[in-house]
Amino acid sequence: MKRQPAEILREYGPFPGVEAVHGVTYDGKSVWFASGEALHALDPATGQTLRTLDVTANAGTAFDGKHLYQIAERQIQKIDPQTGEVLATIPAPGDGNDSGMAWAEGTLWVGQWQARKIHQVDPQTGRVLRTIESNRFVTGVTWVDGELWHGTWESEESELRRVDPASGEVLERLEMPAGVGVSGLESDGADQFFCGGGTSGKLRAVRRPRKG
Numbered sequence: 001m002k003r004q005p006a007e008i009l010r011e012y013g014p015f016p017g018v019e020a021v022h023g024v025t026y027d028g029k030s031v032w033f034a035s036g037e038a039l040h041a042l043d044p045a046t047g048q049t050l051r052t053l054d055v056t057a058n059a060g061t062a063f064d065g066k067h068l069y070q071i072a073e074r075q076i077q078k079i080d081p082q083t084g085e086v087l088a089t090i091p092a093p094g095d096g097n098d099s100g101m102a103w104a105e106g107t108l109w110v111g112q113w114q115a116r117k118i119h120q121v122d123p124q125t126g127r128v129l130r131t132i133e134s135n136r137f138v139t140g141v142t143w144v145d146g147e148l149w150h151g152t153w154e155s156e157e158s159e160l161r162r163v164d165p166a167s168g169e170v171l172e173r174l175e176m177p178a179g180v181g182v183s184g185l186e187s188d189g190a191d192q193f194f195c196g197g198g199t200s201g202k203l204r205a206v207r208r209p210r211k212g
Contacts, residue, residue, distance in 0.1 A: 006160060006174040007207040009192065012047045014201030015040070021196035021203055023061030023071065023101060024140060024184030027081065031194050033184060033203055034061045034070060039079070042203065044194070053084035059092075060101025060141065061184060062108060069108060069123070071098050076108065076126065090126030093119040100140035100151065100185055111138035111150060118150060132168045136161070140185025140196065144208070151182035151195065158182045160193060160206065174206065 013021070015035075023034040030041040030050060034057030041051040059071035067087065068079040074096045078088040092098045092110065099113040107129065108121040118132040118141055132148075136159075139151035148165040152158060158181040162172035176182060176195075184196030193206045 001170055002172040002209070004174060004209070006176050008177070008180075009205040009207055010047075012042060012044075012203040012205075013197075015049060018201050020183075020199045021201060022057065022059055022183055022198075024186045024194050024196045024203065025061040025063045025068065025102075026186045026188050026194060027063045027068075028189075031186070031203065032061055032063065032068060032081075033196060034058065039068065039070060039084075041081075044188075044205065053079065053081070055079060055084055055086065059098050060110060061186075062101045062103040064103045064123070069101060069103065071101055071110070076101070076110075076121075076123075078123070090121075090123065093121055093126070093128050099138055100142075100183075102141045102143050102186070104143035104148075109141050109143065109148070111141045113137050113139065118148075132163070132165065134161075134163070134168060135170075139181075139183050142185045142187045142193065144187035144189060145211075149185065149187070149193070151185045153181040153183070153198070160185065160195070172209065174209070180204070 056072035062069040094112040099111040136152040137154040158176040160174040183198040
């Protein structure tokens with residue numbers, strides 16, 4: 001297992017009126033982050049907030065290439081990113097105890113924080129297709145280049161972990177600095193992760209390690 005300190009490339013925020021950053025996703029241009037009562041689109045190049053959608057957004061966020069998905073209490077909302085309209089809802093697998101969320105392989109991958117699990121979920125019905133067990137609290141979840149990563153935040157210690165999607169075995173760990181936690185997590189599809197900072201109200205870019 002590889003283990004190294006996380007390299008923070010940039011910090012964004014705190015943002016006016018935002019008390020906490022929960023879920024995080026990326027649509028190829030903007031980083032979307034959930035603040036409880038709204039979703040915000042951030043330009044990662046400038047750090048400016050571009051748009052805000054008034055929707056309940058208190059846990060994970062995902063993007064399927066066209067729509068946003070947002071955990072809202074016990075449901076997952078499918079949202080039109082242009083209008084903020086909620087187009088459909090499905091039950092969240094953790095029944096209100098869900099954390100991060102990602103889109104991959106045509107399905108949603110939903111973290112269940114204190115249960116230390118990641119569920120693969122049918123986006124049409126909410127049916128759990130399979131479950132990966134973790135040995136740490138699960139916060140954000142993301143896929144990049146066939147790699148499954150998730151955040152952990154437990155006992156004042158936080159990491160980004162790459163795990164085997166079949167077995168849940170931990171393959172790589174990026175250790176966040178003391179006092180810095182990871183809530184939401186998303187990859188930019190290249191060499192960065194975007195990490196929500198929970199009640200710090202911040203968003204951070206972290207370098208993704210090169211393969212090999």
